[in-house]
Amino acid sequence: MDCLFCKIIAGDIPSKKVYENEYVYAFLDINPMAPVHILVVPKVHIASADEVSAENSAYVARIFEAIPQIAAEAGLANGYRVITNIGADGCQSVKHLHFHVLGGKQLPDQMA
Numbered sequence: 001m002d003c004l005f006c007k008i009i010a011g012d013i014p015s016k017k018v019y020e021n022e023y024v025y026a027f028l029d030i031n032p033m034a035p036v037h038i039l040v041v042p043k044v045h046i047a048s049a050d051e052v053s054a055e056n057s058a059y060v061a062r063i064f065e066a067i068p069q070i071a072a073e074a075g076l077a078n079g080y081r082v083i084t085n086i087g088a089d090g091c092q093s094v095k096h097l098h099f100h101v102l103g104g105k106q107l108p109d110q111m112a
């Protein structure tokens, strides 16, 4: 499949890994929007949060179980933000479900 994040998970495209388990892969965003900007992705191809179902939601659960450890190891004890963009209006550029973990500074108050 021609998916950038599937290629990153497979190791065909290099990435700076920060966490990995059977279900979850996490790596540094190539274009960080904050001092800490990590992408957390399922190891199966799910196009976006709009494609989450009873069949694949275990991957989402595993991601959210991993995020506290990922955040702690990144030094985000003062808080952080988790974002997922969906589709055109959500400005999703990579069509493989991913959660942005952002922190390391006071993030803007504004949501949209």
Ligand code: 5GP
Binding pocket: 004, 013, 015, 016, 027, 028, 029, 030, 031, 032, 039, 084, 085, 091, 092, 093, 094, 095
């Ligand atoms: P989206 O806009 O789809 O929510 O987020 C996609 C994210 O993937 C962006 O923050 C972008 O910087 C990041 N990204 C795009 N290509 C690569 C890449 O090849 N490697 C890494 N590490 N991040 C990437």
Ligand code: ZN
Binding pocket: 003, 004, 005, 006, 007, 044, 045, 046, 095, 096
């Ligand atoms: Zn994929």
